[in-house]
Amino acid sequence: MATTNALIDIRALTPEELTSQLILLGEKPFRAKQVYEWLWQKGARDFDQMTNLSLPLRDTLKEHYTILAVTEDKVQRSSDGTIKSRFRLHDGHMIESVLIPVVADDRFTVCVSSQVGCSLSCTFCATGRMKRLRNLTAAEIYDQVFLVNEQCMETYGKPLTNIVYMGMGEPLLAFNEVVGSIDRITSHTGLHMAPRRLTVSTAGIAKMIRKLADEDTKVNLAISLHAADDTKRNEIMPINESNNLEVLVDALEYFYAKTKKRIGYEYITFQDFNDTLEDAENLYQICKRVPSMVNIIEYNPIDDAPFRKSTAHRIDDFATYLRDRGIMVTVRRSRGKDIDAACGQLANKE
Numbered sequence: 285m286a287t288t289n290a291l292i293d294i295r296a297l298t299p300e301e302l303t304s305q306l307i308l309l310g311e312k313p314f315r316a317k318q319v320y321e322w323l324w325q326k327g328a329r330d331f332d333q334m335t336n337l338s339l340p341l342r343d344t345l346k347e348h349y350t351i352l353a354v355t356e357d358k359v360q361r362s363s364d365g366t367i368k369s370r371f372r373l374h375d376g377h378m379i380e381s382v383l384i385p386v387v388a389d390d391r392f393t394v395c396v397s398s399q400v401g402c403s404l405s406c407t408f409c410a411t412g413r414m415k416r417l418r419n420l421t422a423a424e425i426y427d428q429v430f431l432v433n434e435q436c437m438e439t440y441g442k443p444l445t446n447i448v449y450m451g452m453g454e455p456l457l458a459f460n461e462v463v464g465s466i467d468r469i470t471s472h473t474g475l476h477m478a479p480r481r482l483t484v485s486t487a488g489i490a491k492m493i494r495k496l497a498d499e500d501t502k503v504n505l506a507i508s509l510h511a512a513d514d515t516k517r518n519e520i521m522p523i524n525e526s527n528n529l530e531v532l533v534d535a536l537e538y539f540y541a542k543t544k545k546r547i548g549y550e551y552i553t554f555q556d557f558n559d560t561l562e563d564a565e566n567l568y569q570i571c572k573r574v575p576s577m578v579n580i581i582e583y584n585p586i587d588d589a590p591f592r593k594s595t596a597h598r599i600d601d602f603a604t605y606l607r608d609r610g611i612m613v614t615v616r617r618s619r620g621k622d623i624d625a626a627c628g629q630l631a632n633k634e
Contacts, residue, residue: 291348327434356370381394400417421461426468447481490531506547514528554593559598
């Protein structure tokens, strides 16, 4: 349980724990429900915002608890409408979230972070060059969604429609907190978003993919694949050395058997590295194993990385090869590149 100055982080309590503690403080059980609604449905960041509670109760809450709220530090707006927000955590660490609007389709997606930094060291990713300092709490992940939802309402007059755990960090290495945030986001006592609107992205932690399947969260799963043979994937994603493609696909088969959820593969194309028709055939062989779809993503250069962006012609040929074999393919053009908000670019730059 998180604490600061001996005060309990009230958002680390379950509803049952909160009820028990308030009863011990001499309060009626229904007060816990009121406090819980303020914390999760209304996003209260201070006990004084809980205006339907008496002043003595608010003072009592301040004496025993704290709210370790996330606060906005910096906002950058892209020419394409994408908004990147840097948030400050209670201990001074920084994380980033990105609002990606597709106004014509009424689709507004937030890309949230799950860790401060990342430990996986993928060679094409700016976040992977940062040291992992700690996991975010469920409440800190939730705050990103809550605050960016407010931002979306203010900017576009519409609420968020989708959440992707594709920001800083590896979500399945912050498993308990990620699952806790999913519970809060989808609960009728939280944001009450449908689980099908949430996607968890992983570089491929096989045993945690199985664990996610067993949790029955009903969220979607996306795999940051980026290479469809072990030699190339080892070169760009060190996690593959302990979770090779056969081990990974076995876990995906388990996930699909348990959830009946189609797997999404994220595939960044790099010029003359993983964008040939031979690479497309290797990817097709993986896609055959589990019902799936492929998102082909253009590479967004980062400092000193030894990769180049594939040409539009190579990407189109790659996509056509897969489509001709019955694979659902989307080619995604990057958003927010001018503010370093595109895929692989989140690194808390000034």
